[in-house]
Amino acid sequence: MKNLFANVRGDITGGITAGVVALPLALALGVASGVGPMAGMYGAIAVGFFAALFGGTPSQISGPTGPMVVVLAGLFASLSGDVELIFTAVLLAGLFQILFGFLGIGNYIRLVPYPVISGFMSGIGAIIIILQIGRLLGHEPPGGTLGALGYIPTALADINFATLALGIGTLVIAYKWPPSLGKYVPGALAALIIGTIVSLFITNVPILGEIPTGLPSLHLPTFESSTLLLVLEAAFILAILGAIDSLLTSLVADNMTRTRHDSSKELIGQGIGNTVAGLIGGIAGAGATMRTVVNIRSGGKERLSGMVHALVLLAVVLGLSPLASAIPHAVLAGILVKVGLDIVDWSYLKRAHSGPRWDFALMLLVLGLTVFVDLITAVGVGVVLAALAYVRQIAQLQIEELKKIPDTLNDPKENALLEKAQGKVSIFSFGGPLSFGAAADLGHHVREWVKPGSRVLILDFSRVPTMDVSASMAVETVTSDAKSSGRQLMVCGASDKIKEVLGNINASSAEILTYPTLLEALESAVSIIEDSGKKSQKHDGSSTLSHA
Known part of the structure; x- marks a missing residue:
């Protein structure tokens, strides 16, 4: 006052x-x-x-x-x-x-x-x-x-x-x-x-x-059972x-x-x-x-x-x-x-x-x-309409960010591991909040842009503060695709909030390997690729001896 x-x-x-x-x-x-x-x-x-x-x-x-x-x-x-x-x-x-x-x-x-x-x-x-x-x-x-x-x-x-x-x-x-x-x-x-x-x-x-x-007179409220719902509905609309x-x-x-x-x-x-x-x-x-x-x-x-x-x-x-x-x-x-x-x-x-x-x-x-x-x-x-336009705009930015699959990384250690993987690791990095607008086509875009011959997919959530149920379900689709194509899916940089959403909503969360940082995820990916290579060599050797 x-x-x-x-x-x-x-x-x-x-x-x-x-x-x-x-x-x-x-x-x-x-x-x-x-x-x-x-x-x-x-x-x-x-x-x-x-x-x-x-x-x-x-x-x-x-x-x-x-x-x-x-x-x-x-x-x-x-x-x-x-x-x-x-x-x-x-x-x-x-x-x-x-x-x-x-x-x-x-x-x-x-x-x-x-x-x-x-x-x-x-x-x-x-x-x-x-x-x-x-x-x-x-x-x-x-x-x-x-x-x-x-x-x-x-x-x-x-x-x-x-x-x-x-x-x-x-x-x-x-x-x-x-x-x-x-x-x-x-x-x-x-x-x-x-x-x-x-x-x-x-x-x-x-x-x-x-x-x-x-001058006005006092009108105390009156209620009748037959009209109570009608009056309450009108009051709420007013x-x-x-x-x-x-x-x-x-x-x-x-x-x-x-x-x-x-x-x-x-x-x-x-x-x-x-x-x-x-x-x-x-x-x-x-x-x-x-x-x-x-x-x-x-x-x-x-x-x-x-x-x-x-x-x-x-x-x-x-x-x-x-x-x-x-x-x-x-x-x-x-x-x-x-x-x-x-x-x-x-x-x-x-x-x-x-x-x-x-x-x-x-x-x-x-x-x-x-x-x-x-x-x-x-x-x-x-x-x-303004909200839908904004969601579409943000979704396009998120998808564009997702398309940038790196051939080199800024960190020397990460870059060395990526080169060691010899093109068998695909990294998808998300920028900003992962919304339902981007989630609609997330699985499709990952399938389309994954490197041929990739054995490991890494989803980097280090720049994602929040994600919704739609995004989590999209990650489940990516997980299913990775499993059917014989690839291992990894998630890195996810906050506790992101992990909770993935764990609560995503039925395939048990098949996802999670790591605190991209470096640790790359180390694990290289290890998986090397182990896979050794098994393949051992299998080829066994086949040769059997043939002889």
Whole structure:
């Protein structure tokens, strides 16, 4: 809490701006969930305040989000509109998230690669702009990105030029607001105030309109045996979606503020917020990308901004709604178009052609899925594809390293033994962790590259810190091949971990000779070859005497 008042002026202006932007979203998402507009407001207040107070991303603004509302709407239909059970699911989702935080599950979200984050950010920017086009033209488009896109021709056929001028004017003010004045009043907030004042002199401009008010009541959790499984399942899905949504937004906030969030602390904060939301009759929330970006762009940096955002919404609930009700949709649309343009990762798009094509293709794929499907699918597909590409890349490097069968070795003693073996020893050296990606073709490549006439195969694990079950099974295949072709398999340089995996998984481990170093393995190999040669000579001598 030591940084709570480190950026008071910026946090207050950022929080106020984010609060005003969050207002129509909270109302709309509350309605979309089926529980009502005030549930959206209470959820935005509870999650917004407590996630900011206890969370691990200081600049993050939390509240109701699209993915969460989709789950709540489905639950509302399944429970025939029983709001008490819905609030119970929200509360349980919060408790799940607190548990996730203590278990450190959030650390895995940090592994999302940059092209996926870039595509996600640009996709969010595109969605924000698409959703505002209809409002700039004086209409209220249907929900969803596809609905808003499909509605554009209709809006273009009946343009409200007053709202269009108001929206464009707001956008211009937000962009061109002097930096010297921006220290005192951020451009977005100035555009909001000026645009709203101007709209008072214009007729036929859609405004937010009447906003309901009132204090929340306490909603204690209720459980029914017939619906318990359904409520628990919905709560778990809400917790997972909320965790992903929040931590992805945290990554965006990190990217914008050049800071690093605490993922475990963030999940605990989000969990506390959702638990309180369930108790006061609010819908579930998560870190909201658009509102977070509005906050940061308006000067918000510390957790005070998220708390101010929640207090602005609380003030509206407690009776300041007449002031907020006069804000035109076109003014908010103008501000949000700027936000959308700012989110798009222009810097990467400009340089993408000079980087790896696969990364750029992945970024475009994630962008498209974010816009036309949903955020969770986009990130899930992006992470899986990025992981598979990485495994393939590492596997190729491991296989290339394996192909380098040495004719000479750096150590003089090892080199002398290798020469003494007269080409009857093949050494395969592995570089780095031996993964399942390389294991798939390991046996095939060893068969293909082994020296003709080799009597001994040596697998050098001295540079392998870890190996998985797939790699161990591949070694078993190599062992079987060696046995069937009359060759002895040796393993050298394996750590205790590697030996344990080989011993536990590999059924042929008893037939593998293991040595601490390559030198000892070569000494043994030369000894085996010499013994074999002597036996062969003795056999030839016996055959000659018998023939005589």
